[in-house]
Amino acid sequence: MPKALVLSGHDLRAWREEYAAGAAPAELPYEVDALRSAGLDLTVRSNSHRPSVTRLRAKVEHRTKYGVALPLAAAPSVLRHDVVIALLEREGALPAILRGRSLPPYSRRPLVIYSWRLAYDVLHASAAERRKLVDRYSSADLITHMSSRESDILMEAGFAPEQLFGATFGVSHNYYVPGPEAQRDIDLLAVGQDHGRDYATLFAAIEGTDNRLDLVCRPENLADLRVPPNVRVHGTVPHATYRHLLRRAKVVAVPTDVRSYPTGSSVVLEAASSGCCVVATDTPAMADYIADGRTGVLVPPHDAVSWRETLLRLSADDGIRRRLGEGARRSVEETFNAVHMWTEIAGEMRRRGLV
Known part of the structure; x- marks a missing residue:
């Protein structure tokens, strides 16, 4: 050997x-x-x-x-x-x-x-x-x-x-696993701490809607941003807490800038492995991991209107969320x-x- x-x-x-x-x-x-x-x-x-x-x-x-x-x-x-x-x-x-x-x-x-x-x-x-x-x-x-x-x-x-x-x-598909569907009590979750995150677009998309966002990030990620009242900021959390949040999330949003490296890929695949419905920015790197409409949804970069329409549509349709979450989990079990x-x-x- x-x-x-x-x-x-x-x-x-x-x-x-x-x-x-x-x-x-x-x-x-x-x-x-x-x-x-x-x-x-x-x-x-x-x-x-x-x-x-x-x-x-x-x-x-x-x-x-x-x-x-x-x-x-x-x-x-x-x-x-x-x-x-x-x-x-x-x-x-x-x-x-x-x-x-x-x-x-x-x-x-x-x-x-x-x-x-x-x-x-x-x-x-x-x-x-x-x-x-x-x-x-x-x-x-x-x-x-x-x-x-x-x-x-x-x-x-x-x-x-x-x-x-x-x-x-x-990612580790034996660690990130789906929780019971009945326990998914977080409507929308976003996680990410690197400089490639585009929370400005996500905030613009959900402000004034009934969507409540739970956000895990560093204070630096929110510098110069006004946080809408329907956003609950958790700061950074232990890894076990992060895993638990994924198991509770109905939709996981990964808004990013277009970068040369695959920013957001870990969260996308860990959320997919957890059976979440994943929405991410359509970048060349992210297109490697998400089959749009089958294992998640890709949204054009910096397009708050498309983000808003997508999140409202998903929040209103349990069937689509479940189908995309199941497809996402299969993609990790089989490939990612x-x-x-x-x-x-x-x-x-x-x-x-x-x-």
């Missing part, structure tokens, strides 16, 4: 405690433990989170802008494995740099980077910074990403097509789940001879 060394910047002890308490969706971050069912033996290394070590690491990595301590600490075990998998670009940068300079041990093993926002960083970087990013990661054997639009951005920046693999993003995603990535690694 091929052996994979996984580099994760998470505090694994805290993560596993949360998982045991039902507050994390899987045993390991990003459900990478699903690789075991795809035939890989995993060793996971993470950063030390002792306060003194954390302070020193923060100072060093503030200068480099990428992970240093973890790849160096894991170096002695690299040659005991067949492949190195870095969870996110930050932990994959130093191994890629060392590979590019033919420096062992990372130069002697294939490197896979599970990327989340590399395309976004490339797109918004200056020309000089973009060249640095391409040079930094150009020695990785495989860089995964989560939407078709990202492939174009990365290749335009100078990444080789053979480096890239657009994986089918998936973490086991499918990591099995797909493992298959690509085998096809390329990396394991």
Whole structure:
């Protein structure tokens, strides 16, 4: 059985405690433990989170802008494995740099980077910074990403097509599960904390209607916005609370700007997995995950009138909501789940001879 060394910047002890308490969706971050069912033996290394070590690491990595301590600490075990998998670009940068300079041990093993926002960083970087990013990661054997639009951005920046693999993003369908239909007492729920959220359009759509919105976000997401009286702001909530809110929601709204990365994808798929009726902004990334009219509803960007009409129609029709929620759940069970995603990535690694 091929052996994979996984580099994760998470505090694994805290993560596993949360998982045991039902507050994390899987045993390991990003459900990478699903690789075991795809035939890989995993060793996971993470950063030390002792306060003194954390302070020193923060100072060093503030200068480099990428992970240093973890790849160096894991170096002695690299040659005991067949492949190195870095969870996110930050932990994959130093191994890629060392590979590019033919420096062992990372130069002697294939490197896979599970990327989340590399395309976004490339797109918004200056020309000089973009060249640095391409040079930094150009020695990785495989860089995964989560939407078709990202492939174009990365290749335009100078990444080789053979480096890239657009994986089918998936969430934990065994953790996010539908609740009893009778307990769906939240008419409309919106969740999201990144800068890609478009709450201004959503507020304009529901203001003056009977739709009551429960909103989970950071205060920064609402800066310069007037919150309508029919919006109840929860702030940020623990993961277990978020999961419970999804099980109670009739409709989950994910209004976003058009971004290069798939902003909103996690909430869309976690809501779909929970059997919710999902409404999202029609962006190139979101169209990868929602089949309009079958597994959810897509609304044109920044179109408050269309949002209002869609939400009013769904609030008045239990049958449509139920049909879309059931279709959404099936789509996650069949395709958009973490086991499918990591099995797909493992298959690509085998096809390329990396394991």
